[in-house]
Amino acid sequence: MQGIARRKRAPPHVFTTFCNKSLNLQFCAMADDRMPKVDISKEANKNIIDFIKLAEKNNLERVRKLQRLRRNNLITAFSLGAGVLGIYGYSIFADILRLYNLRALKQLSQNFIMDTRITDKIVKAAGKIKGGHVCEMLAEASPCAFKIIVGDVLSVNMESLFPPEEAKVWTDAPPNIHLIGNLPFNVATPLIIRWFKNISERSSAWKMGRVQMTLTFQKEVAERMVAPILTKERCRLSIMAQNWCHIEHKFNIPGKAFVPKPDVDVGVVHFVPLVTPIIDLPFDLVEKVARCLFSFRQKFCIKGISTLFPKSTRDDYARRMLDESALPHDLRPFQITLPEVGRLCFAYQRILDESPSLAKYNFRQHLDAELEDILSHEEALK
Template identity: 55%
Template sequence: MGVEVAVRLPPLPSIRDIISLYKINALRKLSQNFLLDTRIIDRIVKTAGRIEDGYVCEVGPGPGGITRSILKRNPRRVIVIEKDKRFLPSLELLADASQGHMDIILGDVMSYKMDKVFPDDYCKPWDGPPPNIHLIGNLPFNVSTPLIIKWMKSISEKNSAWTYGRTKMTLTFQKEVAERLVAPISSDQRCRLSVMCQNWCKITHKFTIPGTAFLPKPEVDVGVVHFEPLVQPIINLPFEIVEKVVRCIFSFRQKYCVRGIETLFPKKIRVSFAKEMYEIAEVNPQTQPFRLNLEEFRRLCEAYKLICDRDPRLLKYNHRASKMELEEFEDLNNDLLSCNNEELGVLK
């Protein structure tokens, strides 16, 4: 792969001037805030690592501030995904100036699939070094958490941008969310998001951007977080099982973990099956969820799967479902209650 001629952007209006020229206002309903400080922007892009001759997908580029900094670091190509049509003129201006190194995709990153975005010769084996492919984004606050959970699922299934290997991400979040992502055991910030993301990625909170650097100024500061997918997750089970167990356990964050474990099972059997689950996992049922480590969550998820293997209908049980939906689990209750102790003991 030869290195192409470096991109030398011609003189362009500043991002502040672009915003004024095209009369673009940040929309509160989309949680938009524009980052104007070029020193901070360059620092975000530098955090992504070496992107020269690589492919970069920027999500939510807005008027193109971060995009300019990316282009100056000589990637082979930059793909930006933006859903707000108001930014098209400023992005098209930048694409024209990039000498063919930039593509614009008008769409919603929450539904956009990236499995065909990058060339096949950039693929790397999963257990090898990460590919020279990077996801970068100053994310709107209202999509950051659901998007990162969606991407954790893609990492677990090795699809979308992770078809190409362990693609790295450099993203912004509200400072509080950034702290949750990296929160250690027993931290006040540790939650479902902490466990889910730390299971599939090595996560680093690189630095914090003060809210004063944005226009308009948000009510919170912003954290820049770097993700590198792990070769092997701690909990190597289907995403749906891990997500369900972790979500249910953290639904009673300040109570003992047994309370959340019980919600994994229909009412008539939940006490006995919760007991079986934490006994198989060898986890103290009187541990608070945020004090459980990833190894303990692994054992709990594996125990839940073992129990569900006995009757896969349990996988579909949702304690928050409507009364009508829960009625279909009445027969399941009776079937499982009729199991004798010998059958239950096989799992232990």
């Protein structure tokens, strides 16, 4: 086969060049000059950028999920740690109670606050007490030096507990003297009523000036003391408290924070005596009017006011008090403001000035006497 000439194969780069030129010629032949030219490299770059953005978005979502998971894990860890420490701390306090043979007496409504964070919060609610004098009602075990005074908290004279040089004029700012306490439920209301009377007379601790108080009560009692008009909590205690003090319901303490656990929650209330009471009349008179007014809370107020007087003159005097106070006869006690209660008290005072013997009338005592007469009469008929 020597006569046949061998065709030489073109080098690869020549073939590639030839193909590219052929394709370019073919595309040019098919393309119309009016058609838009497409930049293939630009479209490819756009797709790559979109893909990168999508990947970045997915990565950010994964990072956020991991951060949420980490935060939830930390919260769970702290909760478990706090629970373990709480159980450990409770066991320590229980050991302290056993060590000092401390027992909460149910008949005295005693409940201990074992959480020092809560006691610190109560102290903060009292305001600035640094360098001051604090009388703590029913104080707990403390590493600080303190003096225990044994006596009836309802009758003890607290004036002697504080140095005379701390006394201030009543119209001045309150002295740096504070009464702070976790009061047993069964004495809390009688005690605060007694102290309101001391404030009105500026006696006992309030000879030193407008001494502040930070005390605990059942949550319902705390709400009654700060209750405004037109609320279901408005009562006699609301009138007495708001007449002589500026009151703040600071916060509530859940029952589970006490040992033993009571059936109710507790409210912390801060009292600052007013320079001048809203109703500037003797305490006993204001208390009597408020007590009778709210003795029939859901009835018209004329019903409660009438119990201030004997049956023979009851209706006439009750109408006179409402007329002189410029109050409608169909008002209910929880609808009456404190200044309006004051007008009723002044009207009652004018009636007493005319007939002083009416001051001795007590509706409850006469009611009990009438009941005894009825019962004795029924016994005689048997």
